[in-house]
Structures are given as C-alpha cells and as structure tokens.
Amino acid sequence: MTTARRDTYTPETLLSVAVQVFNERGYDGTSMEHLSKAAGISKSSIYHHVSSKEELLRRAVSRALDGLFTILDEEHARVGRPVDRLEHVVRRMVEVLMGELPYVTLLLRVRGNTETERWALERRRDFDHRVAELLKAAAADGDVRGDVEVRLATRLVFGMINSIVEWYRPDPRGSGEREVADAVVQVVFSGLRST
Amino acid sequence: MTTARRDTYTPETLLSVAVQVFNERGYDGTSMEHLSKAAGISKSSIYHHVSSKEELLRRAVSRALDGLFTILDEEHARVGRPVDRLEHVVRRMVEVLMGELPYVTLLLRVRGNTETERWALERRRDFDHRVAELLKAAAADGDVRGDVEVRLATRLVFGMINSIVEWYRPDPRGSGEREVADAVVQVVFSGLRST
Numbered sequence: 122m123t124t125a126r127r128d129t130y131t132p133e134t135l136l137s138v139a140v141q142v143f144n145e146r147g148y149d150g151t152s153m154e155h156l157s158k159a160a161g162i163s164k165s166s167i168y169h170h171v172s173s174k175e176e177l178l179r180r181a182v183s184r185a186l187d188g189l190f191t192i193l194d195e196e197h198a199r200v201g202r203p204v205d206r207l208e209h210v211v212r213r214m215v216e217v218l219m220g221e222l223p224y225v226t227l228l229l230r231v232r233g234n235t236e237t238e239r240w241a242l243e244r245r246r247d248f249d250h251r252v253a254e255l256l257k258a259a260a261a262d263g264d265v266r267g268d269v270e271v272r273l274a275t276r277l278v279f280g281m282i283n284s285i286v287e288w289y290r291p292d293p294r295g296s297g298e299r300e301v302a303d304a305v306v307q308v309v310f311s312g313l314r315s316t
Numbered sequence: 317m318t319t320a321r322r323d324t325y326t327p328e329t330l331l332s333v334a335v336q337v338f339n340e341r342g343y344d345g346t347s348m349e350h351l352s353k354a355a356g357i358s359k360s361s362i363y364h365h366v367s368s369k370e371e372l373l374r375r376a377v378s379r380a381l382d383g384l385f386t387i388l389d390e391e392h393a394r395v396g397r398p399v400d401r402l403e404h405v406v407r408r409m410v411e412v413l414m415g416e417l418p419y420v421t422l423l424l425r426v427r428g429n430t431e432t433e434r435w436a437l438e439r440r441r442d443f444d445h446r447v448a449e450l451l452k453a454a455a456a457d458g459d460v461r462g463d464v465e466v467r468l469a470t471r472l473v474f475g476m477i478n479s480i481v482e483w484y485r486p487d488p489r490g491s492g493e494r495e496v497a498d499a500v501v502q503v504v505f506s507g508l509r510s511t
Contacts, residue, residue, distance in 0.1 A: 204509065256508075265508045269499045277503055280479025281472050288471055304464045308472055312507030313451075313460045314399065 130162055132170050136184075139177040140223045148178055148227075149234060175237050182231060182241040185224040188217040189248050204264035207255045211309055214282050215302040219289055226286045249275060278309055325357055327365050331379075334372040335418045343373055343422075344429060370432050377426060377436040380419040383412040384443050399459035402450045406504055409477050410497040414484055421481045444470060473504055 138160045142151050153174055157164045171177050192198055197209035218225045228245065231238045253275040259265040265274075282305060289301065333355045337346050348369055352359045366372050387393055392404035413420045423440065426433045448470040454460040460469075477500060484496065 259508075264510055266502065266506070266510050269502050269508070270495070273496065273499050274503065274508060276483055277476050277479070277499060278508075280482070281476040284472070284475025284479055287475070300465070301468065304468050304472060307461065307464050308469065308507065309503065310507045310509040311461070312503065312505045313464070313469060313473075314505040315459055315461050316511065 130160070130166070130170075132180075135160055135162075135167065135170050136177060136180055137223070139174075140181045140227055143178065143181065143227050144223055144230070147230070148174075148238075149232075175235055178227075178235070179237045179240075181224055182228045182237070185217075185221055185228040186241065186244050186248070188221050188224070189214065190244075192217065193248075193251055202264060203255050203258035203262055207252070207259050207265075208306060208310055210252060210255060211278065211282070212302050212306050215285065215305045216298065218282060218285055219291070219298050219301065222286065222289065222291060229283055229286060249279060252279075281305065281309065325355070325361065325365075327375075330355055330357075330362065330365050331372060331375055332418075334369075335376045335422055338373065338376065338422050339418055339425070342425070343369075343433075344427075370430055373422075373430070374432045374435075376419055377423045377432070380412075380416055380423040381436065381439050381443070383416045383419070384409065385439075387412065388443075388446055397459060398450050398453035398457055402447070402454050402460075403501060403505055405447060405450060406473065406477070407497050407501050410480065410500050411493065413477060413480055414486070414493050414496065417481065417484065417486060424478055424481060444474060447474075476500065476504065 139151075139156055142155055142159045146155060151174065153164050153167060156174070156177070157167060160167065171180075192210055192213040195209070195213065198206050198213070200206075228241060231241045231245075233239050233242050253271055256265060256275055256278075257271045260267055260271060285301065285305075289297075292298070334346075334351055337350055337354045341350060346369065348359050348362060351369070351372070352362060355362065366375075387405055387408040390404070390408065393401050393408070395401070423436060426436045426440075428434050428437050448466055451460060451470055451473075452466045455462055455466060480496065480500075484492075487493070
C-alpha cells in the first residue's frame with residue numbers, strides 16, 4: 122500500500138496530509154516522523170518535495186492567506202460604496218473559510234514561534250487592517266453606525282467569522298455554505314432584531 | 317519566599333494560580349509539579365487543599381459555569397418579552413466572560429478527555445440550549461428575524477462572544493467592559509448598517 126501511495130504522491134496531496142496532521146497535533150507537536158507516517162511515504166520522499174516542516178507550514182498558510190487577499194482584489198471589493206464592498210468582503214471571507222477550511226483553521230492557530238508563523242501573523246494583521254479601513258470608510262459615509270468603535274467592531278466581526286472553523290464541517294452537496302454566508306451577512310449588517 | 321507564600325495560601329489563590337497554568341500549558345500538559353512550582357508551595361501542600369488536578373479543573377470550570385447559569389435566574393432573563401430577555405442574557409454573558417476571564421477561557425478550551433471535561437461540555441451544551449430556546453421564542457413572537465435558522469444564529473452569537481477571550485485584557489479601571497458589552501449587543505441585535 123505504501124508503494125502504491127508513493128507513486129501517486131504530489132506536493133498537493135502531501136500538503137493536504139500535512140495540514141491535517143498540523144491541525145490535529147499542533148504544528149509544534151508534529152515531527153517529520155508523524156508526517157511520514159500519516160502520508161505513508163518515507164521521510165526522504167517528503168524531503169524530495171519540501172526542504173522542511175516549516176516549508177509545509179508556509180505553503181499551507183500561504184494558501185489560506187492568498188485566498189483571503191484575493192478577495193480584496195475582486196471587483197465588488199474595489200468598486201462601489203464602502204459599506205457594500207465591506208459586505209462583499211465579509212461574505213467572501215466566510216466562503217473562503219469554508220472552502221479552504223483546514224488551511225484557514227491552521228492559519229488561525231498560528232502562534233508565532235517560528236519566522237513563518239510571525240510572517241503569517243503579520244499578513245493576518247495586514248488583512249484585518251484592510252477590512253478595518255473599509256469599515257472606517259463606511260462609517261465616514263454614515264452607512265455604518267458610528268457608536269461602535271471601528272477596531273472593536275472589526276474584532277467582533279472577525280471573531281464571529283473565525284469561530285465558524287470550530288463547528289463547520291463540509292457538506293458534500295455544499296448546500297450549507299450559502300446558508301452560513303447569508304446568516305453571517307444578515308447578523309453583521311442587520312442584526313437579529315426584526316425592524 | 318516559599319515559606320512566606322505558603323502561610324497565606326487559600327483554596328482561592330491556589331485555584332487562581334492553577335487556572336493560569338492550565339490556560340498557559342493546557343490542562344493535559346499540566347502536572348502537579350508545574351502547579352507546585354507556579355504556586356511556590358509543595359505538592360503535599362496542594363494535596364492539603366485538593367485531592368487531584370482534576371478537582372482543581374472542576375472547581376475552575378464550575379466557577380465559570382455558575383457565573384453563566386446565574387444569568388438565567390436573573391429577573392431580566394426570566395420576565396418580559398423573549399427578545400428583551402435574550403438581550404439581557406447576551407449582555408450579561410459578555411460581562412461574565414470579562415469578569416471571570418481566565419475561568420471562562422479555560423471552560424472554552426475544555427476538550428472532553430476526562431469525566432470533568434465531559435461534564436463541563438455537557439453543561440455548556442445545556443446553557444447553549446437554554447439561549448437557543450430564548451432565541452426561538454423571540455422568533456416565534458416575530459421580534460427576531462425568521463430568515464436565520466435558530467441553531468446557526470446561536471452558534472454565530474456564541475462565536476462572537478466567545479472570541480472576546482482571544483483579545484480582551486482587563487482594564488484596571490474597568491472602563492472598557494461597558495464598551496465591549498454595548499458593542500456586542502448593538503451588533504447582534506441591530507447590526508452594523510445604519511438604518
């Protein structure tokens with residue numbers, strides 16, 4: 122079986138196995154031995170694909186970060202009233218989180234012990250900052266309430282979105298994704314109370 | 317110094333040290349040795365106060381759970397329209413979380429490896445269920461929007477509130493607490509968009 126799997130191994134499948142192990146054991150608690158066992162290939166086969174455990178981490182969190190930053194380049198995030206751009210970004214963040222669930226989960230658990238982790242935290246802060254700027258612009262337009270401080274509102278919205286990794290499990294039919302994204306947008310922008 | 321601290325030790329101060337260590341190292345990763353070192357008292361002195369590490373965990377998560385369940389017995393949580401009772405509960409959850417920060421943080425990290433952890437998870441589920449029932453009653457009254465499914469809305473609201481443990485640090489003047497509680501209530505019930 123090991124031989125069979127070795128033949129079909131690609132950097133992509135190795136990454137997917139590594140992310141799963143990182144999420145289960147924690148990045149610090151994962152050794153190359155663990156990865157080799159989980160992947161069913163030898164350590165030297167892993168080194169054929171990547172130079173280190175940290176390179177796997179970098180590739181994995183890059184995938185999550187690229188997914189998030191791509192949102193900001195989308196037309197609906199760049200053109201229009203800030204409040205509508207913000208709504209687009211919030212919806213797409215939920216979609217990216219669900220679509221890249223293990224990668225975003227790993228990104229959210231990064232602690233800052235290695236250079237790669239510190240880089241990932243810095244990129245996360247950049248992203249948070251970009252979203253906070255959008256919220257600030259929407260507040261300046263009077264489209265977002267002024268009685269909730271921008272940094273606090275950003276933290277609460279990110280808190281709600283990021284908490285989805287704790288309970289969301291992909292539905293093979295993908296039917297739940299739209300419902301979750303809609304619900305987040307409804308709560309964040311309109312609240313639960315009927316008007 | 318060890319002797320001096322030993323004299324003033326109470327079950328209360330021991331609990332406070334234990335919770336801090338559990339939060340830093342994880343409950344599983346904490347030994348009686350770690351607790352003894354952090355508290356500056358011998359292991360046998362600890363056993364004078366408690367029978368096991370698990371008893372300390374039970375006392376700590378009980379403190380958080382008691383704080384949360386007490387909310388449900390408050391007059392404003394029992395009397396009035398469900399939507400207003402729900403608003404009271406949400407505000408008070410935020411206050412209890414900030415007031416009992418290390419205890420609630422520990423409660424939210426419980427994994428279910430021991431009997432005490434499974435008991436704590438069960439009590440958390442009970443609490444979540446009680447809040448979901450309130451949300452359902454408010455929706456039945458037409459006071460809460462019907463287009464967000466109750467279980468999903470409950471998860472998102474708990475997600476937002478629980479995420480506060482990730483960044484909130486007590487302000488000696490306590491001035492930030494009111495602002496955070498107000499912000500959560502505003503976002504959850506009215507949303508960010510100006511109307």
